[in-house]
Amino acid sequence: MKTNDIILNAKLEPYQDNEFDLEQYLPLGRIDHDQVDKIEYYHISTWKRLDNTRNFNNVTARYIRFYTKKPETVTVYLGIGYVAEKDETWRKPFNRFSGWTGSDGIFSFNLKNGVDGYDQQDAKTAFVFGDTLISNSDPKTKKRFKPVLMPANTVAYMDGNGSRHKNIDFRINTNHKQHIKAFFEPQNDLAYSGTTAQNLVNHTKDVHQCYLSGYNPDVVELIFDINQTQHISAIDIFNYRPEEPFDAYILNRGFNQVDVSVSLDQEKWFKIGRFTVDKANTSESFTHINIHKTCRYVKLHVPAKQGVGNHYEASDASEVIFGANKVVFYNHKHQLQDITVFATSELSKEFINSWFWLQDGVVLGSYIYFLPMIVRPDLNKPEGLQFALEGVSLIKAPIKNGEIDFDQHSQKPTPLYRYKKDEEWVFGAAILNFSHESGYQNSDGYVYIYGYQTIKGHRTLKVARVLPDTFEYIDTWEYYANNHWSTRLEDATSILEHISCEMSVTPIETGKNKGKFIAVFQYNVDSQYVAYAIGDTPSGPFSEPRIVYTCEEPKTLGRSAYTYNAKAHPHLSKPDDILVSYNVNSYEMEHHYDNVEVYHPRFIRLKDISVSDEDKEA
DSSP: TTTTTTEEEEEEOOSSOOOEEEEEEEEEEEEEOOOOOOEEEETTTTEEEEETTTTTTTTTTEEEEEESSSSEEEEEEEOSSSEEEHHHHHHGGGGEEEEEEEESEEEEEEETTTSSSOOOOOOEEEEESSEEEEEOOOOTTTOEEEEEEEOOOEEEEEEEEEEEEEOOOEEEEEOOOOOOOOOSOSGGGEEEEOOOOGGOOOOBSSSOOEOOOOOSOSSSEEEEEEEEEEEEEEEEEOOOOOOOOGGGGGGGGGGOOEEEEEEEESSSEEEEEEEOOOOOOOOOEEEEEEEEEEEEEEEEEOOSSSSTSSSOOOOOSSSSOEEEEEEEEEEEEEEEOEEEEEESSOOOOOOOOOEEEHHHHHHEETTEEEEEEEEOOOTTTTTOOOOEEEEEEEEEEEEEEEEGGGGGOOEESSOOOOETTTEEEEEEEEEEEEESSSSOOTTSSSEEEEEEEOOOOOOOEEEEEGOOOOOOOGGGOEOOOOOSSSOOOGOOOOOOEEESSEEEEEEOOOOTTTTEEEEEEEEETTTTTEEEEEEETOOOOOBBOOOEEEOOHHHHHHHHEEEEEEEEEEEGGTEEEEEEEEEEEESSSHHHHGGGGSSEEEEEEEETTTHHHHHHHO
């Protein structure tokens, strides 16, 4: 099957819809006929009409129809694009009946030198999974035996890229008492609630708690780590002002006199001066303090004395406490947001019952990085959706002896999550390492990080880029914004619609689309449809989504089974034969107990029909 092959040669009956089932999704090209009045193709749930009755322009479709006013013969040729084939060989090692028996996410990484390019036969492959079910089951009845445990992430390793064998070593983490647990668990400040110091630099939500010291503290110091040495031009202190309604009297908790110092290493501090911070009479009022120093750390020392460090009268003994709403840092005109805070005193700090959803990752040098979401329970939502997001963290783990060293990993909060009213932003859905070490042709030196904006359930794709050496410093990232790159996440513009929460963007290295990029995703997150789009660059513009495959599991498994989050695995693929996984799940936990085969990834292959035999030989 190749581009320009004839896929339909049929006689049409006049004055009626002549409908044809092509029996699979195919990219459609030119159309030969004398005079056909109307041509349509079926997309998701509607028929779409072609403006050009001489060419389908590479849309993919399984059903097409024609309307003519006289007897006519029509010939349709294959266009440029991909066809999908189910791959049961790759599914087999994940269809397990004891121990690791399924998960709802799968990412693959080449731990050997971080080379992501196609067909890395000598790879050391790591599979990282999301929520995993650990149990035993009956291979005949498919029923699971309780108890069924669910750590938030597990891992597996495979020598090579699967082209010669499928021996996969599944790993489950346990503690010293053999309790099953996740390899990565939230440990950074995003996993805590209360009047914490991290609230001062948390810009992810419209409304959050202020910072408050403990009562009657001996010392009130806040040390801000801006994660790398750089020039700080100024800071703005927004003083204590809780969410409405409140008694104006408690505005006296706000900082009054503040000593500001900077340091390169936290050993030697340079004092900028003592400053008076005004009360926050409005939510937008702040005190501007010029810094103009190169440093990594900024310290605010608040005198722990009533009427000096706060705005109470010195004789007022009602409460001795000190607080502020937020502190904003600037590097010249660029606002910094990749900041962590240490405080000598905090009124409340409670651990949230939470877990990680890992999202995508990238191997850079001898480390692997992930951008996991922190998730907590929300029992007000329906079964299967009882969760809420708290933010996005960054995990950095060393790679030692061809495996991930989970014990030595570090993690920190990031500014890569936003929630404002009905609008949500998340970055980390996909990562394309297009650095010069990636193994791809014509790489441009950048790592591209994809995210999405969700408004009333509709998701659109965004993209950022960064040089690999500064990947972990989020303030060095740039966001694609209408043909230029901005330092502000909020400026990022949409480059593709109907995408899923996990997906992939991969270079195309052969065929008619060589030099472009293929985005693979589940159409609208959790539909039955795997889709792709073609982009001119990693930041687009991308074509309209092209449905390429209908997942059968919602029908074959029944009940409340659903499919979601398709993505490509390039280092396990050939350039013209791309391995794609998608997730299968059920909204009913009882469904998982009744059928162990519900919950593991399925695989298809996307075949580029525009690749000639000469291309393959080359």
